[in-house]
Amino acid sequence: MSAPVPLTHITRARNGRPAKRRAQFTVNGEPVDVLFAPHKTLLEVLREDLNLTGTKHGCELGECGACAVLVDGEPVLACLVLGLDAEGRDVTTVEGMADGPALHPIQEAFAQYGAAQCGYCTPSFMLTAQVLLEKNPSPSRDEIREALSSSICRCTGYVKIYEAVELAAARMRGEEADILEEAIYGR
Amino acid sequence: MGVSNGTPKDNGANGHGQTTEPVGRHPRGEGERSDSAVVGKPFVKVDSRSKVLGTMKFADDLTLPRMLHAKLLRSTEAHARIVSIDTTRAEALEGVYAVLTGRSMPITYGILPVSQDEHALCVDRVRYIGDPVAAVAAVDEETAEAACRAIDVVYERLTAIDSVKTALETPEPRIHDYGEEGNIHKRVDLEFGNVDEALASSHHVREDLFFYEGNTHLPLEQHASLAEWHPDGKVTLWSSTQTPHYVHRALAKVLELPPSRVRVVAIPNGGGFGGKSDIFNHEIVVAKLAMVTGRPVKICLTREEVFYCHRGRHPVLMRFRTGVDERGRILGMHSQTYIDGGAYGSYGVASTFYTGALQTVTYHVDRYKFDSVRCFTNKPPCGPKRGHGTPQPRFGLEVQIDKIAADLGLDPIEVRKQNLVEPHSMTANWLRVGSMGLGPCIDKVVEGSDWYSKFRKLPYGRGVGLACGSYLSGAGLPIYWNDMPHSGVQIKLDRSGGVAVFCGATDIGQGSDSVLAFIVADVLGIDPVDIRVVCGDTDLTPVDLGSYSSRVTLMMGNAAIEAAERARAPLAEAVSKKLSIPRSRLVFGGNRVFDAENPETGVTFAEAVQFAETSIGTIGSTGSYKPPRAPGRYKGAGVGPSPAYSYSAAVAEVDVDPETGLVAVERIWIAHDIGRSINPTLVMGQVEGSVYMGLGEALMEAMEYRGNRGVVHKFPSMLEYKSPTTMEMCDVVTYLIEDPDPNGPYGAKEVGQGPLLPIMPAVANAVFDAVGVRVDEVPISAEKVLKAILAKAEGKDGRYGPAKTPAVEWHEPHRVPPPWEGGDGRAIDDPKHMPVPLADPSGHRYKHDMSGD
Numbered sequence A: 001m002s003a004p005v006p007l008t009h010i011t012r013a014r015n016g017r018p019a020k021r022r023a024q025f026t027v028n029g030e031p032v033d034v035l036f037a038p039h040k041t042l043l044e045v046l047r048e049d050l051n052l053t054g055t056k057h058g059c060e061l062g063e064c065g066a067c068a069v070l071v072d073g074e075p076v077l078a079c080l081v082l083g084l085d086a087e088g089r090d091v092t093t094v095e096g097m098a099d100g101p102a103l104h105p106i107q108e109a110f111a112q113y114g115a116a117q118c119g120y121c122t123p124s125f126m127l128t129a130q131v132l133l134e135k136n137p138s139p140s141r142d143e144i145r146e147a148l149s150s151s152i153c154r155c156t157g158y159v160k161i162y163e164a165v166e167l168a169a170a171r172m173r174g175e176e177a178d179i180l181e182e183a184i185y186g187r
Numbered sequence B: 001m002g003v004s005n006g007t008p009k010d011n012g013a014n015g016h017g018q019t020t021e022p023v024g025r026h027p028r029g030e031g032e033r034s035d036s037a038v039v040g041k042p043f044v045k046v047d048s049r050s051k052v053l054g055t056m057k058f059a060d061d062l063t064l065p066r067m068l069h070a071k072l073l074r075s076t077e078a079h080a081r082i083v084s085i086d087t088t089r090a091e092a093l094e095g096v097y098a099v100l101t102g103r104s105m106p107i108t109y110g111i112l113p114v115s116q117d118e119h120a121l122c123v124d125r126v127r128y129i130g131d132p133v134a135a136v137a138a139v140d141e142e143t144a145e146a147a148c149r150a151i152d153v154v155y156e157r158l159t160a161i162d163s164v165k166t167a168l169e170t171p172e173p174r175i176h177d178y179g180e181e182g183n184i185h186k187r188v189d190l191e192f193g194n195v196d197e198a199l200a201s202s203h204h205v206r207e208d209l210f211f212y213e214g215n216t217h218l219p220l221e222q223h224a225s226l227a228e229w230h231p232d233g234k235v236t237l238w239s240s241t242q243t244p245h246y247v248h249r250a251l252a253k254v255l256e257l258p259p260s261r262v263r264v265v266a267i268p269n270g271g272g273f274g275g276k277s278d279i280f281n282h283e284i285v286v287a288k289l290a291m292v293t294g295r296p297v298k299i300c301l302t303r304e305e306v307f308y309c310h311r312g313r314h315p316v317l318m319r320f321r322t323g324v325d326e327r328g329r330i331l332g333m334h335s336q337t338y339i340d341g342g343a344y345g346s347y348g349v350a351s352t353f354y355t356g357a358l359q360t361v362t363y364h365v366d367r368y369k370f371d372s373v374r375c376f377t378n379k380p381p382c383g384p385k386r387g388h389g390t391p392q393p394r395f396g397l398e399v400q401i402d403k404i405a406a407d408l409g410l411d412p413i414e415v416r417k418q419n420l421v422e423p424h425s426m427t428a429n430w431l432r433v434g435s436m437g438l439g440p441c442i443d444k445v446v447e448g449s450d451w452y453s454k455f456r457k458l459p460y461g462r463g464v465g466l467a468c469g470s471y472l473s474g475a476g477l478p479i480y481w482n483d484m485p486h487s488g489v490q491i492k493l494d495r496s497g498g499v500a501v502f503c504g505a506t507d508i509g510q511g512s513d514s515v516l517a518f519i520v521a522d523v524l525g526i527d528p529v530d531i532r533v534v535c536g537d538t539d540l541t542p543v544d545l546g547s548y549s550s551r552v553t554l555m556m557g558n559a560a561i562e563a564a565e566r567a568r569a570p571l572a573e574a575v576s577k578k579l580s581i582p583r584s585r586l587v588f589g590g591n592r593v594f595d596a597e598n599p600e601t602g603v604t605f606a607e608a609v610q611f612a613e614t615s616i617g618t619i620g621s622t623g624s625y626k627p628p629r630a631p632g633r634y635k636g637a638g639v640g641p642s643p644a645y646s647y648s649a650a651v652a653e654v655d656v657d658p659e660t661g662l663v664a665v666e667r668i669w670i671a672h673d674i675g676r677s678i679n680p681t682l683v684m685g686q687v688e689g690s691v692y693m694g695l696g697e698a699l700m701e702a703m704e705y706r707g708n709r710g711v712v713h714k715f716p717s718m719l720e721y722k723s724p725t726t727m728e729m730c731d732v733v734t735y736l737i738e739d740p741d742p743n744g745p746y747g748a749k750e751v752g753q754g755p756l757l758p759i760m761p762a763v764a765n766a767v768f769d770a771v772g773v774r775v776d777e778v779p780i781s782a783e784k785v786l787k788a789i790l791a792k793a794e795g796k797d798g799r800y801g802p803a804k805t806p807a808v809e810w811h812e813p814h815r816v817p818p819p820w821e822g823g824d825g826r827a828i829d830d831p832k833h834m835p836v837p838l839a840d841p842s843g844h845r846y847k848h849d850m851s852g853d
C-alpha cells in the first residue's frame, strides 16, 4: 500500500464531525465513487457504504483475519486500511469470486466439503486461497497451511479448508477430482 | 442389536441397507424405505452456497432505514456500589437519541429460573469490570461512544473477590444476596453407595488434584443484535443467539410485554460454542432503546466486549480419590470440584452438577460421591462452553486413570476397557446409558495410531497419550419446568411439490438447518433442494429449546420424522385411492410415490400432493419430541440424563522440547461413536472442529485476570488470547463408529461437543509419555512443562499442578443408593424413598433392562 493519505486539513461539517471525502476505485471489477467520513476503514466503506457485507469482521484490530480482501490482487486486512487508501486501487471481495451464476472452483469445493461451517471466516480463507493458487497451482499441505495462517477459523479445525483448497486446486489444474471418501466418512 | 463398527460405505451390500431391524426412530408405515436416499449421504449443506457467496446475512449485516446505533458503558470497577450516574452531558450531545440506565429496566432475568440475578443495566451495583451500567442510542457508533464517555458514574469501591479461595474466605460483602451463604452460589453433596467403605476395601487408592483454567468460546463473529419497535405494541429482535426461545421469555419479562408481542429471530450465528446461549444485556437493551426512540437500534459488540460477556468455561479445581481392585477396576470414586463462577449465575447451577454428573458414563463406577461448590467472584460470568462443565472433570479422570495404571504396572488401555460401562445399563447416579460404542472407539485409535509400538517406546521428548469421553445428546430436562415438547417441527406441503419446514432450532454453523432438510427429504423421498427451512423465529416456528447441550439433531430430528410421517399419510391415502394400490405397497422415493411391486406405476411427489389437496384440502403437519423420563428421583437428578450418550476416544502424539517445555501436538487420532451419521460431511466437520477447540484448550487458551488491578481481564484481544492458527493445528485422523441408539433419529447421537472431551487429557498423558512429567493443569503451557522438567531434574516431584484445595465445610451428602444396591432413584432422606429388591443380587455390575420402560 502507498503512504496513507494525509488527514490534516480535514474540514469539519456543521455537526462537528469531519466532512466526507470522496474515493474512486474499483470493486470486483466495477468502478465505484464513494463519499465517506475520512476515518472510515476500507472494511467499513465496503460494508456500510457499498453494502458489500460478505466481508466480515471479528476484531477490527487486525487480529483475526476475517476481513481479508484483495487489493491489487494481494490479501489485505480491510480493517487496517483506510477507505481513502483504496483510491485508484482494484479491490476484490468475496462477492467478486463467482463468475456470473457459476461458483468459483474454490467456492464450490468449500461448499462440498462443508469447509464453511458457520461461514464467517470463509470469505477470508477463500480469497487468500485464491491468491495462493494463482501463484502456486499445486501447493503442498504445508504451503497451504502457511498461506492460510493469517486467518482464524474457530469452527473447522482447518482440515476441511485444506481439503477444499486441494480439491479446488486439482480442478483448476483441469483434473477430474472429487471429494475424498475418507475425508467425509472417516477411515 | 448388532454393533456396526463400519462406516456407511461398508455398511452392508446395498451401501446403506439395514440387514436387521433398524435401530432408532425411523419412519414407519406406508412407504417405509429399505434404505435411505439422503440420510447418511454427503449432501451439501443447505446454506453452504450462500455462505461461500458471501450473501448469508449475519446479525451485523442487517440494516433498517432510520436505524440507530447503540453502545454500552461498562463498569471500570470490579465490585462497587453505584453512587450516582449523571447522563446530562451525554444527552446533550448532537446525534444522541436516548440514554438509558438500570432504573429503566428494574426487572431481573437469568437463563435459569433459580438465578434471576441479572439486570439489563446495573441498577445499584457493578459486579465485574465490563458489567454494563448505561446505554446510548445515537446516529452512529462514534457518537454513541462519545456519549458513553460523557456519562459520569460515581462508584464506591467494594472488596473485589478474585478467586474461589478468596470467595470462601470473604463471606462479606456478598456479591449477590442469594445462593447458599456468603459468596457460595451453589453446593452439591451427593453420595451413591458408601464410598468410604469402597475405598477402604480397595486394593489401591489414588488421590489427585487438578486445575482447569477458564477459557472462552471466541466465536469469530462478535455478538450483534438489531431491534425494531412497531407502534402496534410489538417488538422484534434479530440476534446472534443460540437460544431464541429463552431470549424471547426474558425480553417479555424485562420489557413487561405479553410474549405474544415479542418476536425473536435467531440469525445464523458466526460460531457459538455456547457463547451465545445465554440472554445478553445488549439484547434487552437494544429492544428497550427501540421502544424508547421508536427507531430500529443495532448493536455490535467489540471484541473486547465479547471477552467481558464471556459465559465460558469455568475455572475448576478438582480433587479425586479413586479406589480400584488389583486389575484396576473402579470400586469407588470421590470427586470434589471447586468452581469459579464469575459474577452471575448464568447456567452455573447446571454447570456445577455437570462437573460431577457424567463421570460415571464411560467407566463403571460402583460407588460414587460427588461434592461441589460454585462461588461468585468479580469476574465475567462463566457459563456453558462446548462440553459444559464436563471437560474439567473428564481431564482429571482420564489423567488419574493413567496414573493408576502406572502405579499398578498395568496397561492404561486395558484398565479402561475392563471398566467400560455396559450398553443399555444404568450408572451409579441413575443415568440410563443406551448404545455405547466406546470399546470400538478405543480399538480404532489404538490400531490407527500404532499405539503399542509407540507407548513407552518413543525416544525422550516424544510420546503418545490416550483418553476417552462421553457427552449428552441433549439435556433430558428443559431449563424451566414444563411438560411441553422440547422440539417442535411443522411442515407445509403445497401443490408445487415444494415443502416448507418450520422449527425453532438455530443454525450456529453446526448445520442444524441442513439436518432438518435432510431428514424431511429422506422421509418424503424428495431432494433436499426442494425443501425450504424456516428456523429460529419465535413468530413463525414452533418452539425448539435452542442449540445447546447437543440436543438439536436428536430432538429436532425425532420431531421432524414424526411431522414428515404425518405429512406423508394423506398423500399415501390419496395416491392409493387414485391408483388403486394398497398403501402398504407405496414407496416415497426419487421425488415420486410409486408401487413397490411395480415401480413404473406411480406419480410425482407434486402430483401426490395435488391428489391429497384435492381430497382433503391444504396439507400440513406437526411433530414434536420430548425426552423419555429419567429414572433418577433425587434432588439434582435433573442434570445428566439424556436420551443418548455419544462416546469418543483419542490418541495424541506429541513432541516436547525439553529445553523450552514447548509442546507440539503432531497428530490426533479420534474415533467417535455417532450412533448414525445423518450427514457424514457435517459429522466429520464437528469432530475436527472439536479436536481443534480441545487442542486450543489443552495448549494455550486461558482467561486470565490481573488480580492487583481490580480483577481486570489480562488481555481482552484476539492477539493476546492465544488460539490455534493453521500453524498450531495438528493433523487429525478420524474414525466414525456407528452404534445406533434406540432413542436417536435413525439411531443418531450427538457430535458437536463429545469429541472435544478426550483431547486435553490425551495431550497431558502424551506429555507424560514424552518427558516423564505430569502437568495436572490445563492449559499445558510451555512454562508449566518446563517447571516440571526442571523440578524432576532437581530430584523433586516431576509435576506441575495444584497442591491444596481451600477449606470447605462439606455438608452431609444426600445418600442415593445405586440401582444395584436396592435404590429406587430417590435419596434415603426422601420420605418417598422405597428400597427395591435387587435386580441382580449376585453382583454389583447391574444391567438395566430397557424393555421395562
Ligand code: FES
Pocket (backbone or CB within 6 Å): A056, A057, A058, A059, A060, A061, A062, A063, A064, A065, A066, A067, A068, A077, A078, A079, A080
Ligand atoms: S476484523 Fe479482525 S483482522 Fe480485520
Ligand code: FES
Pocket (backbone or CB within 6 Å): A115, A116, A117, A118, A119, A120, A121, A122, A152, A153, A154, A155, A156, B220, B270, B271, B509
Ligand atoms: S467456519 Fe466458523 S469461523 Fe470458520
